[in-house]
Amino acid sequence: KWKGDHGTIQWYRAGLSSEVKATFHDYEVDVRQPKVKVENATLYYPKFFAYPILGVVEDKVGLESEEEKVSFPRFRSYDEEVLVHDIYKNVDYIGGFEMRGASIQGYASAGNMARLNIRKADTTVVSVRAMHYLFKEETVWSKDSYVSIYIDTDSIYHPAADFYYNEEKTLLQITRPKYGVGRSPFFDTYHKMDLRVESLVWDMSTDKVELKPLASMNSESAATFESQNFFNYATMRELQGVNRENPLLTLWKLFKSYDYQPLTFEQVGQVIRHSPEDVRALLIQFAADGF
Numbered sequence: 537k538w539k540g541d542h543g544t545i546q547w548y549r550a551g552l553s554s555e556v557k558a559t560f561h562d563y564e565v566d567v568r569q570p571k572v573k574v575e576n577a578t579l580y581y582p583k584f585f586a587y588p589i590l591g592v593v594e595d596k597v598g599l600e601s602e603e604e605k606v607s608f609p610r611f612r613s614y615d616e617e618v619l620v621h622d623i624y625k626n627v628d629y630i631g632g633f634e635m636r637g638a639s640i641q642g643y644a645s646a647g648n649m650a651r652l653n654i655r656k657a658d659t660t661v662v663s664v665r666a667m668h669y670l671f672k673e674e675t676v677w678s679k680d681s682y683v684s685i686y687i688d689t690d691s692i693y694h695p696a697a698d699f700y701y702n703e704e705k706t707l708l709q710i711t712r713p714k715y716g717v718g719r720s721p722f723f724d725t726y727h728k729m730d731l732r733v734e735s736l737v738w739d740m741s742t743d744k745v746e747l748k749p750l751a752s753m754n755s756e757s758a759a760t761f762e763s764q765n766f767f768n769y770a771t772m773r774e775l776q777g778v779n780r781e782n783p784l785l786t787l788w789k790l791f792k793s794y795d796y797q798p799l800t801f802e803q804v805g806q807v808i809r810h811s812p813e814d815v816r817a818l819l820i821q822f823a824a825d826g827f
Contacts, residue, residue: 539563539564560574590615611635616631625703629651674702679713783808784827
């Protein structure tokens with residue numbers, strides 16, 4: 537083994553400048569292995585962080601020749617609640633931080649989702665909560681994100697959308713996936729409407745949010761707008777199916793019995809009395825239908 541009392545790892549082969557580096561003290565290297573891992577390393581990345589970040593750094597001998605394919609060196613912060621003011625202009629980030637080559641990623645902690653807040657005129661107008669983010673020089677992207685656009689005390693929100701923001705263009709795009717809970721509509725508490733559109737696009741240099749289809753040559757796209765107090769008896773009968781009681785009513789009774797507090801999957805399964813797979817599919821379907 538090789539033992540050292542100080543060292544530096546830089547991200548040259550990932551195409552980053554000498555400003556991006558990790559320094560450390562008191563390390564050991566097994567010279568029989570192509571990989572090194574050092575605890576208590578300090579990362580310097582002035583482009584994204586105004587102060588050094590403490591964590592673990594890894595490096596590995598590799599054959600990658602293209603900068604975008606390089607996945608080492610790597611760094612992961614110890615702090616899972618790193619607060620980064622202005623990671624982009626008027627954008628704040630709170631969460632864990634990881635680098636894989638030049639790829640900069642945010643991740644959630646055990647108890648909290650990672651958060652991103654976008655400001656306009658010193659007021660938070662967009663808030664995002666997600667398990668994972670991918671940061672690039674001018675853009676950030678996340679999947680399955682809880683995204684809210686605030687309108688005074690109201691909002692337009694989605695519980696599991698794809699989120700994209702471009703700093704240079706001040707362009708925000710929120711897209712509904714075609715699977716799982718992502719199929720839910722956008723919930724608009726200001727107009728009290730459920731919006732079944734493919735995406736919301738906001739040029740944040742303006743006050744206009746556009747409802748847009750995704751660019752595609754293979755399929756037609758339709759948008760529907762439904763009042764949140766709209767009741768359709770046929771829909772309720774369809775949801776009830778062969779059950780004696782509508783599962784939505786069963787869930788409401790359970791929710792009420794717990795004083796409207798969040799329920800666990802196990803609590804729901806005990807009253808619906810179907811297989812866990814069927815209960816999960818039912819809940820996802822309810823969410824996708826906007827309930």
